[in-house]
Amino acid sequence: MSVTAAFATDITGAGATFPYPIYSKWAEAYKAKTGIGLNYQSIGSGGGIKQINAKTVDFGASDMPLTSDELNKDGLMQFPAVMGGEVLAVNLPGIKKGEIRLNGKIIADIYLGKITKWNDQAIRAVNKGVNLPDMKISVVHRSDGSGTTFIFTNYLSKVSGDWKSKIGMGTAVKWPVGVGGKGNEGVASYVQRIKGSIGYVEYAYALQNNMIYTQLQSHDGTFLMPSSETFQAAAAGADWAHAPGFYEILTNEEGKSSWPITGATFILMHTSQEKPANAKEVLKFYSWAYDNGAKMAEELVYVPMPKSVVDLIRSSWKEKIKDTSGKSVWN
Missing domain, CATH: 3.40.190.10 (Periplasmic binding protein-like II)
Structure with missing residues (x-):
C-alpha cells in the first residue's frame, strides 16, 4: 500500500x-x-x-x-x-493446528479468569486423548478500540450469561485478565512470543504467521475447523436486504457447519x-x-x-x- x-x-x-x-x-x-x-x-x-x-x-x-x-x-x-472469521490462536508446545477443541463457555471462562490452566477439567472434558500441558493460560486481547473485539465479545455475550452480565460487548471492554496487543498484528505477535498464550485474531493473520489455532464448537454443537466453507455457512444466514x-x-449463527x-x-x-x-x-x-x-x-x-x-x-x-x-x- x-x-x-x-x-x-x-x-x-x-x-x-x-x-x-x-x-x-x-x-x-x-x-x-x-x-x-x-x-x-x-x-x-x-x-x-x-x-x-x-x-x-x-x-x-x-x-x-x-x-x-x-x-x-x-x-x-x-x-x-x-x-x-476469527480464530483462537494458541502457543502450546507439541500441539498441532486444530488439535484442541474449545467451546464458547470455555473461552468466556478463560477470558473471565475463571479457567487459568490448560489442563483444567473443563478443557480436558472436550479434549479426550489430547495431552494438555499443566501450564498457566496467558490471555491476550486487544488494547485498542477494535471491531475484531466487538465481534469476539458479541459472540461471548451470546454464549455466556456470565460474560454478558459482567463484561458485555463493544469495541473496547474492561478486560478482567490478560495483556493487550495493538491491532490484530499486536495480538498475533504476543501469542507467538508468550508460551501458554491464547488470543483472538482474524484468520488471515493466523495463516500469514503460521499460528496454531483451535477447533470451535458451532451453535449446533459440532466442532469445526476454520475454512472458507464454515465462514460461508455462517454468512449464508445474513438477510442483507432487510x-x-x-x-x-x-456470530453464533445456526447450522452444523457455521x-x-x-x-x-x-x-x-x-x-x-x-x-x-x-x-x-x-x-x-x-x-x-x-x-x-x-x-x-x-x-x-x-x-x-x-x-x-x-x-x-x-x-x-x-x-x-x-x-x-x-x-x-x-x-
Whole structure:
C-alpha cells in the first residue's frame, strides 16, 4: 500500500485491522491497473470511526456496524466490503493446528479468569486423548478500540450469561485478565512470543504467521475447523436486504457447519460529500474489488459479498452518497 505522499486522486482510509490483508492485496492490484493508490491506516475500528467523523480520510472502516441512529446522527452511511472469521490462536508446545477443541463457555471462562490452566477439567472434558500441558493460560486481547473485539465479545455475550452480565460487548471492554496487543498484528505477535498464550485474531493473520489455532464448537454443537466453507455457512444466514443500514452481525449463527465467530467488515462514508471526486474514487475502488477481487479474497480465506448484495450496495451508493448540491456521486 502506498506510504508515499498521496496524489490528488489517491484514496485515503483508516480503521479496521481485520480486513487489512485483503485491502492491501486489492490496493496493489488496483494501483497496477489504474495508477490510483490507496493509503490505508490499519489502526483499529475505533480509530477509523473517529477519523471519518473528523473528515481526515475519504472513508472509515469498522468491523462493528453502526446502527441507523448512529449513522444518521453523524451523517454517515455504511456498506459491507467482505466477510471473514476469527480464530483462537494458541502457543502450546507439541500441539498441532486444530488439535484442541474449545467451546464458547470455555473461552468466556478463560477470558473471565475463571479457567487459568490448560489442563483444567473443563478443557480436558472436550479434549479426550489430547495431552494438555499443566501450564498457566496467558490471555491476550486487544488494547485498542477494535471491531475484531466487538465481534469476539458479541459472540461471548451470546454464549455466556456470565460474560454478558459482567463484561458485555463493544469495541473496547474492561478486560478482567490478560495483556493487550495493538491491532490484530499486536495480538498475533504476543501469542507467538508468550508460551501458554491464547488470543483472538482474524484468520488471515493466523495463516500469514503460521499460528496454531483451535477447533470451535458451532451453535449446533459440532466442532469445526476454520475454512472458507464454515465462514460461508455462517454468512449464508445474513438477510442483507432487510438489514437497516446494512446492520448485520454473523456470530453464533445456526447450522452444523457455521463458524461461530464470523463477521462482515464495513466501509463508512459521509452522505454529503464536500469532495465528491474523492468519494467517487472510493466507490470505484470498491466496485472494482466486488467485480475483480473475489479470488484474491478467497485466497486469504475471506468471503466475498454475493452479487445480489453487491447490487443492493451499489443502489445504496446512488441513493445516499451525494455532493453538497444533492447530486448523486455514483451513477
